[in-house]
Amino acid sequence: MSNVNCSCCGAIAEVHKTVNCCICDKAFKIDCVNISAAEARKIHTKHSGLNYTCKNCVQLGNNITDLKKVIVELQNDIKTLKSTVLDQQSPNSPASLLEAEKIVQEVAEREKRKCNIIIYGCKEDNVKSNKEQIQLDETVVPKISLHIKC
Numbered sequence: 001m002s003n004v005n006c007s008c009c010g011a012i013a014e015v016h017k018t019v020n021c022c023i024c025d026k027a028f029k030i031d032c033v034n035i036s037a038a039e040a041r042k043i044h045t046k047h048s049g050l051n052y053t054c055k056n057c058v059q060l061g062n063n064i065t066d067l068k069k070v071i072v073e074l075q076n077d078i079k080t081l082k083s084t085v086l087d088q089q090s091p092n093s094p095a096s097l098l099e100a101e102k103i104v105q106e107v108a109e110r111e112k113r114k115c116n117i118i119i120y121g122c123k124e125d126n127v128k129s130n131k132e133q134i135q136l137d138e139t140v141v142p143k144i145s146l147h148i149k150c
């Protein structure tokens with residue numbers, strides 16, 4: 001008859017008076033874990049369907065169950081975030097349409113000003129509208145260019 005050490009108290013016990021945890025396989029004295037000799041026999045019988053899980057492993061199992069819940073929640077959060085991001089990137093979303101509109105306007109504006117020249121030292125004109133400014137420019141600029149010899 002071989003003896004084993006109980007994993008909780010370290011006492012030596014005969015094998016048939018111990019049960020092994022089905023997860024960590026550690027041996028426990030049946031007195032220590034409140035298991036009757038009859039239950040222990042069933043646990044020792046393969047295919048009896050009765051297993052013993054030690055407190056540590058039950059706790060570990062609970063922790064893993066909790067962790068699984070957290071992982072599932074995180075996966076859902078990621079899914080939601082992904083769909084939000086994809087939504088914003090889709091060419092038909094209001095946000096990206098607005099952005100595209102801005103870019104088109106900026107390009108058009110730059111194209112319009114491509115041939116602009118800046119003349120320094122001119123008197124600031126006291127004009128009331130863009131139209132008036134254009135009219136003034138059209139009379140002043142030719143006068144200036146008369147003096148430029150290229």
Ligand SMILES: [Zn+2]
Nearest residue numbers: 006008009032
């Ligand atoms: Zn013990």
Ligand SMILES: [Zn+2]
Nearest residue numbers: 021024054057
């Ligand atoms: Zn265990």
